[in-house]
Amino acid sequence: GTGTSTAATASVSPTSLTFASQTVGATSAAQTTTLTNSGTAALSITSIALSGTNASDFAQANNCGSSVAAGANCAIRVSFTPSASGSRAALLTITDSASSGPQTVSFSGTGASTPPTVSFSPTSLPFGIQFIAMTSTVQTVTVTNTGTTTLNIASLAVTGANAGDFAQTGTCGSSVAAGANCTIAVLFTP
Numbered sequence: 029g030t031g032t033s034t035a036a037t038a039s040v041s042p043t044s045l046t047f048a049s050q051t052v053g054a055t056s057a058a059q060t061t062t063l064t065n066s067g068t069a070a071l072s073i074t075s076i077a078l079s080g081t082n083a084s085d086f087a088q089a090n091n092c093g094s095s096v097a098a099g100a101n102c103a104i105r106v107s108f109t110p111s112a113s114g115s116r117a118a119l120l121t122i123t124d125s126a127s128s129g130p131q132t133v134s135f136s137g138t139g140a141s142t143p144p145t146v147s148f149s150p151t152s153l154p155f156g157i158q159f160i161a162m163t164s165t166v167q168t169v170t171v172t173n174t175g176t177t178t179l180n181i182a183s184l185a186v187t188g189a190n191a192g193d194f195a196q197t198g199t200c201g202s203s204v205a206a207g208a209n210c211t212i213a214v215l216f217t218p
Contacts, residue, residue, distance in 0.1 A: 036067040037067035038063060038067075040104075045061060047137030047138075049139075050110050056137070060103050061103075061133045062101050064100075065100055072125040074124060075121075076120065079121060080118040085118065113140060148171060158216055158218050166215055168212065172209040178205055179204040186214075199211050
């Protein structure tokens with residue numbers, strides 16, 4: 029007699045995804061790779077996992093479930109959120125019942141850092157009327173770095189025609205990390 033064999037045959041397309049340069053900490057639009065079972069039996073899926081040096085910079089979501097029917101396919105959507113600047117890469121491995129072994133998809137992208145961006149809040153301090161030689165109450169200014177790289181501070185100084193009437197101290201130190209802030213306390217003694 030003759031027999032027919034049934035087997036799952038798996039493939040992925042595309043086998044690599046390249047993401048455009050993405051700002052550090054920002055998530056890209058998703059790209060899709062498709063897992064196809066062109067065989068005559070259901071394809072059992074054991075795992076879909078990310079690995080590699082920068083695996084945590086990539087995320088995947090899929091509609092594959094635990095199996096893909098014969099002749100069917102499923103989609104794996106991948107997004108990129110770089111945690112640092114420079115080249116980033118990872119590998120997606122789909123472990124399944126296909127005799128061809130696990131299927132893999134490579135990912136690459138570039139993290140782009142933005143320069144430190146400084147903002148002050150408030151942007152002015154109204155001390156109002158102050159008696160000569162008497163020190164005002166403290167007013168504070170918050171310095172925020174909204175960039176993705178560290179703000180290095182060379183110096184903090186009061187300048188202008190009446191700079192000697194003002195004094196400042198603060199928590200800023202020599203740098204402000206990306207996304208962080210510090211405060212500057214200002215006193216007025218006319």
